[in-house]
Each structure stands twice: as structure tokens, then as C-alpha cells.
Amino acid sequence: MNAYEMYGRFLALQRHFTSDYDAFKYNFKVRTNHDKFMERNDRFMFHKLSKHDDPDGLMISNFLIRDKVWVTDLFDARAEETYKEYRKRRANVTYNFRNELSKVDVGFNEMLEVKNGQYPILLRKFLSKDISPETMVGVEALTGVFKMWDKNITDEYMWPETRRRLTKYRPFLELKKDALKQVVIDIFSVP
Numbered sequence: 001m002n003a004y005e006m007y008g009r010f011l012a013l014q015r016h017f018t019s020d021y022d023a024f025k026y027n028f029k030v031r032t033n034h035d036k037f038m039e040r041n042d043r044f045m046f047h048k049l050s051k052h053d054d055p056d057g058l059m060i061s062n063f064l065i066r067d068k069v070w071v072t073d074l075f076d077a078r079a080e081e082t083y084k085e086y087r088k089r090r091a092n093v094t095y096n097f098r099n100e101l102s103k104v105d106v107g108f109n110e111m112l113e114v115k116n117g118q119y120p121i122l123l124r125k126f127l128s129k130d131i132s133p134e135t136m137v138g139v140e141a142l143t144g145v146f147k148m149w150d151k152n153i154t155d156e157y158m159w160p161e162t163r164r165r166l167t168k169y170r171p172f173l174e175l176k177k178d179a180l181k182q183v184v185i186d187i188f189s190v191p
Helices: 003-018 034-039 043-050 055-065 071-075 077-091 093-102 108-112 121-127 133-143 145-152 158-172 177-188
Strands: none
Touching: 003 034, 003 043, 003 055, 003 158, 043 055, 043 071, 055 071, 055 077, 055 158, 071 077, 077 093, 077 133, 093 133, 093 177, 108 121, 108 177, 121 133, 121 158, 133 145, 133 158, 133 177, 145 158
């Protein structure tokens, strides 16, 4: 992939995570202009990004947790650390799902329950970084709980943004739903 193509890919992923644009629906295509790209001072950074071992992973991992990401941000220490953590989590999704959910000290339904419009336990643990995005997406894939949370959580700012990011991340994950379901049964079934 050349620098100009990487620029288009960057814009597609950026728009996917920050707007209603669906990169999968539009096959990661966005309208770009080669002449305008050539006028950009940061165009060499797209060339550098195209040479990365996993440019999509680097971009996705950072778009997932940051509000604004510029191409230059992808080459700082924070971006690389974010990417390393992302790779570790992605390599062990089911294992992490089991470990993270086993640390929740309440029942399955209770951790998903919204009381008085407040965040449920699982969402609070996610926001405090005790639960990974992959586990949140896994729970959503198994239960469809986000729709219930939309109706019952009274927060109009943080939850909608968190939901959007997690929902936008879902198509990038290959979840083994049967394995995740078995983890839930193993952890939360009363002996």
C-alpha cells in the first residue's frame, strides 16, 4: 500500500470511529484528492505508516481509546504502548474474557443491571479499565445488553460515546461466541 492509499485507509478508519460512516459498508473507501494529499506537510507520515507491520491494528487500537488521532500521533510512545496492549488482548480474547469476568464479584444479571439510571457494574469496571473493550463487546454479542442500557442509563454524554466506540469496534473482532458462552456458564452457574 502506498502513502496515498494509506491516507485513504486512515481517513476511512478515522471516520468509522468518529462518525456514522461504516467502513465495512463502504469497503473502507472515502473520497480523497491526490493533489490535496500532495500538499499535506504530513504526507511522509502516511508513507511511514504504510511500512508498519500492522497499520490497521495501530490505527484501530488508538481510534478505539482516543477522541482525536492525527497520523503523527501514531508514532509517539503512547500510541505504540496502546498498540502493544491491544495486540496482547487480541491474542487472548477468550482467556481475558474469562479472567476479567471471574473478577466480577456479583452475578451475571446483577453486573448488567442499571439501577436508578446509574451505570451498571460491568460498565463501571470497563470505564475504570478493569474490563477490556473485547470483553465488553463479547458480553454485548452474547446478550445485546447495550439496547437495554440505552433505555435505562440516564447519562447523555459519556455512555453514548462509549457505546458508539464499542459498537464500531465489534466488526473488527472475531469472537468465538460458543466459547464465550461457555465461559459465562462456567463462571456464573451456581453449582
